[in-house]
Amino acid sequence: MSFIINPDWWETASFVVTVIALPFAIFLFLFERRKERDSEDEEAYQLLQNAYTDFLKIVLDNPDLQLRSATAQLALNSEQRERQLIVFEMLISLFERAYIVSYEPDLKGVALRRWNSWDDYMREWCRREDFYHLLPHLLRGEDADFSAYIRALADQEHGVETAMKRQAATP
Numbered sequence: 001m002s003f004i005i006n007p008d009w010w011e012t013a014s015f016v017v018t019v020i021a022l023p024f025a026i027f028l029f030l031f032e033r034r035k036e037r038d039s040e041d042e043e044a045y046q047l048l049q050n051a052y053t054d055f056l057k058i059v060l061d062n063p064d065l066q067l068r069s070a071t072a073q074l075a076l077n078s079e080q081r082e083r084q085l086i087v088f089e090m091l092i093s094l095f096e097r098a099y100i101v102s103y104e105p106d107l108k109g110v111a112l113r114r115w116n117s118w119d120d121y122m123r124e125w126c127r128r129e130d131f132y133h134l135l136p137h138l139l140r141g142e143d144a145d146f147s148a149y150i151r152a153l154a155d156q157e158h159g160v161e162t163a164m165k166r167q168a169a170t171p
Contacts, residue, residue, distance in 0.1 A: 038110075045114050048098050052121065055094055058087060072130035088131055092138045092150075095122055099146040119153070126154035 059067045065084050066073045076084060098118045107115050125131050132154050139147040 041111065041114075044101050048094070048101065048118075051094055051097070055090060058090065062087065070127070072128055074130075084130070085134065085137075088134055088138055091125060091131075092142065095125075095150060096142050096146045099149060100143060103149070122150055122153050123157050126150065126157040132158050 059065075062083060065076070065080055065087065067084070067087060073080075073084075095118070102111070102115050102118060104111070126135075135151065135154055139150070
């Protein structure tokens with residue numbers, strides 16, 4: 001027990017804490033924070049995915065609108081157009097939420113893979129003529145960065161689809 005009184009022992013113990021334990025504690029703290037952040041990101045992604053699944057259930061509940069067909073349904077009555085507009089507004093709201101929560105210009109790794117799934121969903125819907133033509137109306141009041149992003153996607157997809165149709169029609 002006399003070592004507790006010895007100043008050399010305290011100096012050595014202080015040195016051990018400073019050189020080994022403190023860096024280890026900092027590493028452990030940063031590692032746990034990163035795990036928490038990854039867990040929060042995964043939870044946000046799952047909540048958004050669940051919201052998109054719920055949205056698809058609404059699409060299934062409205063088969064007369066043919067929202068999952070590749071082509072726009074042009075022969076809709078006024079009540080169907082109203083429901084279609086509401087469904088598209090819900091979709092834009094969901095896409096905007098995904099953009100605000102998940103998108104950054106320099107995504108990498110898992111975050112980029114997660115974002116790519118949302119980008120695919122947006123591109124798929126932007127290929128629809130009716131959705132594409134309603135975008136200016138749907139984007140009123142939405143986040144400016146999101147609006148610019150989805151408009152660029154829509155223009156790309158609309159241009160790609162138009163070019164593919166022209167190419168298919170050419171003998």
